[in-house]
Structure formats: C-alpha cells, structure tokens
Amino acid sequence: MMNLEAAGIGEGISEVIVTTKSGAGAPNAAPIGLVTRRTEAGDLSYSVKLYRGSQTLANVLETRTLAANVTDDVVVFVTAAFEDVRAADFTDFEAVPVLKEANAWVVFSVTSEEEHAEYFQFLLQPERIKINRKAVTAINRGRNAVLEAAIIATRIHRAEDERAKAEMRAQVKNYKELVMKCGGPREHAAMRILEARCSGL
Amino acid sequence: MMNLEAAGIGEGISEVIVTTKSGAGAPNAAPIGLVTRRTEAGDLSYSVKLYRGSQTLANVLETRTLAANVTDDVVVFVTAAFEDVRAADFTDFEAVPVLKEANAWVVFSVTSEEEHAEYFQFLLQPERIKINRKAVTAINRGRNAVLEAAIIATRIHRAEDERAKAEMRAQVKNYKELVMKCGGPREHAAMRILEARCSGL
Numbered sequence: 001m002m003n004l005e006a007a008g009i010g011e012g013i014s015e016v017i018v019t020t021k022s023g024a025g026a027p028n029a030a031p032i033g034l035v036t037r038r039t040e041a042g043d044l045s046y047s048v049k050l051y052r053g054s055q056t057l058a059n060v061l062e063t064r065t066l067a068a069n070v071t072d073d074v075v076v077f078v079t080a081a082f083e084d085v086r087a088a089d090f091t092d093f094e095a096v097p098v099l100k101e102a103n104a105w106v107v108f109s110v111t112s113e114e115e116h117a118e119y120f121q122f123l124l125q126p127e128r129i130k131i132n133r134k135a136v137t138a139i140n141r142g143r144n145a146v147l148e149a150a151i152i153a154t155r156i157h158r159a160e161d162e163r164a165k166a167e168m169r170a171q172v173k174n175y176k177e178l179v180m181k182c183g184g185p186r187e188h189a190a191m192r193i194l195e196a197r198c199s200g201l
Numbered sequence: 202m203m204n205l206e207a208a209g210i211g212e213g214i215s216e217v218i219v220t221t222k223s224g225a226g227a228p229n230a231a232p233i234g235l236v237t238r239r240t241e242a243g244d245l246s247y248s249v250k251l252y253r254g255s256q257t258l259a260n261v262l263e264t265r266t267l268a269a270n271v272t273d274d275v276v277v278f279v280t281a282a283f284e285d286v287r288a289a290d291f292t293d294f295e296a297v298p299v300l301k302e303a304n305a306w307v308v309f310s311v312t313s314e315e316e317h318a319e320y321f322q323f324l325l326q327p328e329r330i331k332i333n334r335k336a337v338t339a340i341n342r343g344r345n346a347v348l349e350a351a352i353i354a355t356r357i358h359r360a361e362d363e364r365a366k367a368e369m370r371a372q373v374k375n376y377k378e379l380v381m382k383c384g385g386p387r388e389h390a391a392m393r394i395l396e397a398r399c400s401g402l
Contacts, residue, residue, distance in 0.1 A: 007337055011385035014339035033383070034339075070339045077340075104337040134335035136208055136305040138215035138235075138271045139278075144345035182234070184212035 002126045003044065004036070007104035008070045011036050011044070015147060017069040017080050018048065019090070019097050020059035027097035028055045029085040031077045031150070034068050034124075046108065046124040049116075057120060064110040066124070067093065069102035072137055074146040074190040076101065081150050082197035094128045105130045142183025146190045149175035153198045172201055203327045204245065205237070208305035209271045212237050212245070216348065218270040218281050219249065220291070220298050221260035228298035229256045230286040232278045232351070235269050235325075247309065247325040250317075258321060265311045267325070268294065270303035273338055275347040275391040277302065282351050283398035295329045306331045343384025347391045350376035354399045373402055 008014070018032040035047045048066070050057040060066050071077075076099065079085055090097040098105045108124035149172045156172075159165040179191045195201060209215070219233040236248045249267070251258035261267050272278075277300065280286055291298040299306045309325035350373045357373075360366040380392045396402060 008339040010339075010341075012341055012343050012388065013383040014341060016339055033342075036385075070337055072338065072340055131337055134337055136271055136332055136335055137273065137338060138209040138211075138217055139273055139344075139348060140211075140213055140215060141345070141348065142213050143340075144342070144349075147340060147342070148345075182214040184237075187213065 002129060004046075004106055004126060004129065006131060007068075007106050007129050009034060009036060009046075009068065009106065011038060014068070014070070015077070017071060017076060017099055017102065018056055019067045019069055019099060020056055020065070021063060021097050022055075022059050023062040027085075027087065027090045028059055029069070029080040029090075029097075029099060030054065030056045031081050032056065032068075046126065047121055048124065049119045049121050051119045060110060060122060061120075065096055066108055066110075067096045067098045068106045068108065069099045070104040070106075071099070071102045072143065073101065073186060074143055074150075075186050075193065077147060078150050078190040078193045078197075081154055082193060093130060103131070103133045103135070105132070140182055140184070140187070142179045142181065142187040145175040145178035146183065146187050146194070149179070149191070150194055153194055153201060156198065156201070169201060203330060205247075205307055205327055205330065207332060208269075208307050208330050210235060210237060210247075210269065210307065212239060215269070215271070216278070218272060218277060218300060218303065219257055220268045220270055220300060221257050221266070222264060222298050223256075223260050224263040228286075228288065228291045229260055230270075230281040230291075230298075230300060231255065231257045232281050233257065233269075247327065248322055249325065250320045250322050252320045261311060261323060262321075266297055267309055267311075268297045268299045269307045269309065270300045271305040271307075272300070272303045273344065274302065274387060275344055275351075276387050276394065278348060279351050279391040279394045279398075282355055283394060294331060304332070304334045304336070306333070341383055341385070341388070343380045343382065343388040346376040346379035347384065347388050347395070350380070350392070351395055354395055354402060357399065357402070370402055 013033040019029045094107045107128045112123045114121045214234040292301045295308045308329045313324045315322045
C-alpha cells in the first residue's frame with residue numbers, strides 16, 4: 001500500500017479536509033480526522049468516522065470514495081466547518097472534487113465499513129496521491145488554537161446544559177486570546193469567521 | 202529586509218528553536234517564540250524576549266547573534282526545553298551553531314534591545330536564511346498538545362501555590378490524552394521525555 005508520509009499524513013490522527021461528491025455530482029468539503037494506525041502486521045491502516053446526518057457520510061455511502069485535502073490554512077478549516085466552500089474553490093482530481101489550494105490530495109476508496117449508533121467507520125485504501133506544494137512551516141500556537149476553538153464550537157449545540165455551554169464558551173475565549181496573541185492574519189480571519197458563524201458562542 | 206515566509210516564519214509568534222553560542226564557543230539550544238509584527242510603515246519586524254538567567258540570554262548578550270531553527274518535530278522542542286541537545290546534533294551555519302535536522306535556519310543579528318525586570322527584548326535583523334527541507338504536513342492535534350504540555354511543564358516550578366500546581370498538572374494530563382489519541386510515534390516519544398524530565402508533574 002502507498003505510504004502517505006509525502007502527503008503529510010503520518011501515524012496518529014491527521015486533521016484534513018475531506019471532499020466528496022454526491023451521486024448527482026455536487027461537491028462537499030468538511031474537516032475530518034483521518035486516522036492512521038500501524039497494524040500488528042506492521043502495515044499502515046487508514047480510517048475515518050463519519051457521523052450520521054452529515055453530507056460527507058451520505059456522499060461516501062453513495063460513491064465509496066473520498067479525498068483527503070492536506071492544508072494548514074485554518075481559514076479553509078473554519079470555512080469547511082461553518083460555511084459552504086465555494087464551487088470555484090474545487091477542482092477535480094481522479095474524478096473526485098478536491099480543494100484547489102490544498103498542499104496535497106489523496107484519493108481513497110472504501111474497503112469496508114462498520115455501522116455504529118452515531119457514526120459509520122470506514123476503512124480506506126489510498127488510490128492516488130498528488131503533492132501540490134511543499135513548504136517549511138514553523139509551529140504557531142495561534143494556528144492550533146483556532147482549530148481547537150472550532151472543534152469546541154462545532155460541539156456547543158450538543159452541550160448537555162447551560163453550564164456545559166458556559167464552560168465551552170470560556171474555553172473558546174481562552175483559545176481566542178491565544179489566536180490574537182500568537183496568530184497571524186489567516187488565524188485572525190479564521191477566528192472572525194468562527195465567531196460570526198457560531199451564534200451559540 | 203528579507204522576507205522569512207520561505208523559512209516558515211510569518212506574522213504572529215513562530216515557535217522555533219533558538220541556537221546560540223557562548224563567547225567561548227559552546228552551543229546552546231532553547232525553544233523560543235519568535236515574534237513577527239508588521240510595523241505601521243508596513244515592514245516586518247522580528248523580536249524575541251529572552252529571560253534573565255537563561256543561557257540563551259547570556260549568549261546573545263555576548264555574541265549579538267542567534268539562529269532560529271524551524272522544525273515541527275516535537276521531540277526536538279522537548280529535548281531543547283528539558284535536556285541538553287547533544288553536540289553531535291549541531292552544525293555550523295554562518296559561524297553560528299544550528300540544528301542539523303531543522304527544516305530551515307535563519308541567522309539574526311541584534312539591532313537593539315530593551316531591558317525589562319524579568320527579560321530583555323531584542324529587535325532582530327535577519328542576515329542569512331537557508332532552507333534545508335520542504336514538506337507537506339497535515340495538522341495534528343497531538344503535535345500541538347505536546348507543545349502546550351511542555352509550555353505548562355516549564356512553568357510549573359514557578360506556580361504560586363499547590364492549588365495552581367494541581368491545576369497545571371490537570372492541564373498537562375488533558376494534553377497527554379490528546380497526545381496519546383491524536384499523536385504519532387514522535388509525539389508519544391516527546392511526551393515520554395517530558396514526563397521523565399519534569400519531576401513536578
């Protein structure tokens with residue numbers, strides 16, 4: 001099986017933008033954790049959990065295919081999480097919609113699936129890989145903080161009660177401070193989108 | 202002035218390994234936040250805060266020079282924070298010690314300094330830049346979590362009281378869960394070094 005290290009996908013959970021299309025061809029993008037584990041035989045296995053109710057799940061059940069778009073641009077993550085990615089931002093790779101601006105694309109096919117109460121877990125096989133742009137990138141705590149804030153923000157509507165919500169809002173506020181202190185213009189822009197789109201914050 | 206985007210250093214605070222040498226030539230490495238701001242004139246300014254008592258400060262006061270090593274290998278961050286980087290891991294670039302494995306090096310000279318109670322703030326001018334290795338890297342929450350845990354761990358001995366220490370330990374424990382869940386082998390190794398070296402945890 002292909003090794004995806006060149007596409008920036010190593011062991012652990014890689015935060016990527018998963019792009020898919022519906023049976024009718026409409027593209028969709030959503031931030032997803034792509035899980036890479038080493039099996040007992042020493043091979044790498046790739047999997048994703050896709051939650052019921054999501055367009056990504058509906059599309060993968062229809063097409064048995066998805067693309068992982070690797071990027072560290074947090075504006076892309078927040079846009080995919082809270083807004084619709086514009087049609088003009090997609091292109092095609094191996095007949096799958098992908099994000100033009102991503103640093104790498106990996107197209108996966110589904111090899112098997114497990115149905116759970118809240119999600120499906122899909123085992124994936126990489127089919128094609130394309131590296132678009134390599135770079136040197138320093139670690140930026142603000143970049144990380146936007147992502148953590150976005151993860152909390154996507155869960156806030158599922159909070160058990162007002163107390164849990166208040167706690168989550170406080171966490172987002174802490175992350176925002178880190179974004180404003182450590183982030184650059186992209187991180188600040190991503191935080192603005194997040195705040196504008198999450199009425200629960 | 203040089204633009205350091207190619208070395209992965211953009212606006213905001215870039216977490217880098219600062220390498221320096223003493224007047225006698227002994228190399229040192231420490232994780233430092235390199236601050237990049239846009240001035241009112243539209244230029245980029247670079248600065249660091251170096252805390253009193255640190256070897257990095259002593260060396261910069263002697264040599265007026267430092268190198269920023271850009272890497273996203275968290276083992277390097279944790280090692281530089283809690284252990285001595287081995288002499289064999291350094292090489293020379295423009296007569297400044299740098300880390301062989303870093304993805305990029307930027308040598309800075311000091312243009313001015315401000316003395317504060319706890320630290321010196323140095324304004325820096327980039328003198329030479331070297332790109333060693335470009336790559337695609339997916340965002341990994343475990344990678345970020347190791348760094349956050351390490352930052353807390355370096356501050357735990359300065360905690361005001363036992364209650365503050367307990368709170369910091371709880372934060373490190375939460376980050377460790379994220380490292381174990383989302384990180385790969387390098388993140389797990391970095392967490393082990395952190396735990397072995399921080400008796401306060």
